[in-house]
Amino acid sequence: MKRRDVIRNLSILPAAGVIAGSAIPFGSVLAEPASPAAAKRDLIKELGLRRFINAAGTYTAMTASIMHDEVVDAFNSTCKEFVMLDEVQDKVGEKIAAMCHAEAATVTAGCWSASVLGTAGMLTGSDLKKVEQLPDTEGMKNEVIVQKAHNVGYVHALTNAGVKIIEVETAEDVAKAVNEKTVFMWFLNYAENDGKIRNEEWIALARKYNIRTMIDMAADVPPVSNLWKYNDMGYDLVCISGGKGIRGPQSAGILMGKKDLVAAARLNAPPRGGNIGRGMKVNKEEIFGMYVALEKFVNMDHDKEWKMWEKRVAVIENAAKKVSGVTTKVTVPRISNHTPTLSIAWDINRVKVSRADFQDRLRKGNPSIEVMGGKGESITITVWMLKVGQEKIVADRVSEELKKASAW
Numbered sequence: 001m002k003r004r005d006v007i008r009n010l011s012i013l014p015a016a017g018v019i020a021g022s023a024i025p026f027g028s029v030l031a032e033p034a035s036p037a038a039a040k041r042d043l044i045k046e047l048g049l050r051r052f053i054n055a056a057g058t059y060t061a062m063t064a065s066i067m068h069d070e071v072v073d074a075f076n077s078t079c080k081e082f083v084m085l086d087e088v089q090d091k092v093g094e095k096i097a098a099m100c101h102a103e104a105a106t107v108t109a110g111c112w113s114a115s116v117l118g119t120a121g122m123l124t125g126s127d128l129k130k131v132e133q134l135p136d137t138e139g140m141k142n143e144v145i146v147q148k149a150h151n152v153g154y155v156h157a158l159t160n161a162g163v164k165i166i167e168v169e170t171a172e173d174v175a176k177a178v179n180e181k182t183v184f185m186w187f188l189n190y191a192e193n194d195g196k197i198r199n200e201e202w203i204a205l206a207r208k209y210n211i212r213t214m215i216d217m218a219a220d221v222p223p224v225s226n227l228w229k230y231n232d233m234g235y236d237l238v239c240i241s242g243g244k245g246i247r248g249p250q251s252a253g254i255l256m257g258k259k260d261l262v263a264a265a266r267l268n269a270p271p272r273g274g275n276i277g278r279g280m281k282v283n284k285e286e287i288f289g290m291y292v293a294l295e296k297f298v299n300m301d302h303d304k305e306w307k308m309w310e311k312r313v314a315v316i317e318n319a320a321k322k323v324s325g326v327t328t329k330v331t332v333p334r335i336s337n338h339t340p341t342l343s344i345a346w347d348i349n350r351v352k353v354s355r356a357d358f359q360d361r362l363r364k365g366n367p368s369i370e371v372m373g374g375k376g377e378s379i380t381i382t383v384w385m386l387k388v389g390q391e392k393i394v395a396d397r398v399s400e401e402l403k404k405a406s407a408w
């Protein structure tokens with residue numbers, strides 16, 4: 001379309017609305033109605049992208065999870081209306097807080113963003129001068145106590161806001177680390193077993209020294225009870241991903257906890273500008289989508305879901321272990337990605353393929369399949385991101401490639 005035509009069309013549209021009828025009702029289309037052809041566009045194909053069966057898990061690079069229809073409906077039913085962004089956050093925040101036993105909650109642009117904004121809120125409180133000053137923390141309390149085993153890449157979310165990480169290992173270290181600059185103590189939930197101090201003791205220490213706490217539990221549902229466990233335990237702020245186990249929008253997450261801190265975090269976030277969170281906007285559709293996804297997750301039959309996962313795993317396991325030289329094992333990570341996880345290992349002398357080549361063959365097959373690499377000659381598979389029936393395709397392809405590699 002030539003520019004001239006575009007302009008002409010634009011000028012026609014409102015007029016057409018006026019001619020067609022009196023008042024334009026809410027929910028009506030101000031722009032052109034979506035054409036049936038547009039709905040049928042296969043963008044993944046059109047752009048030459050590879051779609052694949054996700055037998056790996058909720059990995060960010062693989063776009064993490066697929067939203068339930070109800071979540072997509074939440075997008076569709078809200079995207080053509082205007083509402084005030086803060087009002088959506090207020091209402092959805094109340095609902096989320098109630099579901100998760102928190103005083104308050106807000107939807108963020110993922111767990112990472114929840115961690116940045118939570119840190120910012122801890123630093124600034126309701127002081128708008130401090131909001132403006134971040135990430136410069138001159139004159140503020142700016143030290144965060146973190147266990148050595150928890151001091152991994154995710155702390156960058158905290159240092160984004162300008163804080164300094166103070167590493168500790170033992171309770172005695174905490175006693176020495178606490179000073180008038182300490183702003184809070186941070187816990188990385190999945191690393192609980194790697195550190196010397198567990199959740200309960202961490203909270204007890206924080207209480208003893210009267211210091212606030214924040215926990216990253218990004219990928220730590222299921223079990224669903226973890227949604228409230230850490231609020232009940234006494235964490236002041238809890239950060240979680242929306243687009244992993246909860247199957248909300250990938251770029252959404254939740255920051256929840258104490259009222260004053262959630263309110264302070266929001267001062268550092270859109271729709272307000274002039275703050276470090278301005279780039280961490282969550283649109284209304286994602287906020288509604290996060291709410292609906294969480295509601296579905298809280299109310300679903302988790303036992304039934306678990307049994308379905310076990311059945312799917314059994315289908316793949318039974319196919320794989322028929323190949324001689326192959327051993328299988330099912331484990332459940334205690335925390336984080338808490339779902340039946342199948343490990344398929346093979347004896348390289350009998351099944352002559354490297355792990356990387358095996359993954360590559362699954363990837364390049366039709367349909368393409370993604371699995372994770374394990375230790376040595378092995379792969380790991382989870383089934384919670386599979387669509388109905390895909391476990392059979394995965395079972396067939398895995399056993400086919402294992403057999404091919406054994407046939408010489």
Ligand SMILES: *Cc1c(COP(=O)(O)O)cnc(C)c1O
Pocket residue numbers: 060109110111112113154190216217218219240241242243250252253
């Ligand atoms: C995935 C993850 C994050 C980041 O979460 P997003 O929702 O992608 O922002 C942070 N911490 C941990 C431990 C994670 O697994």
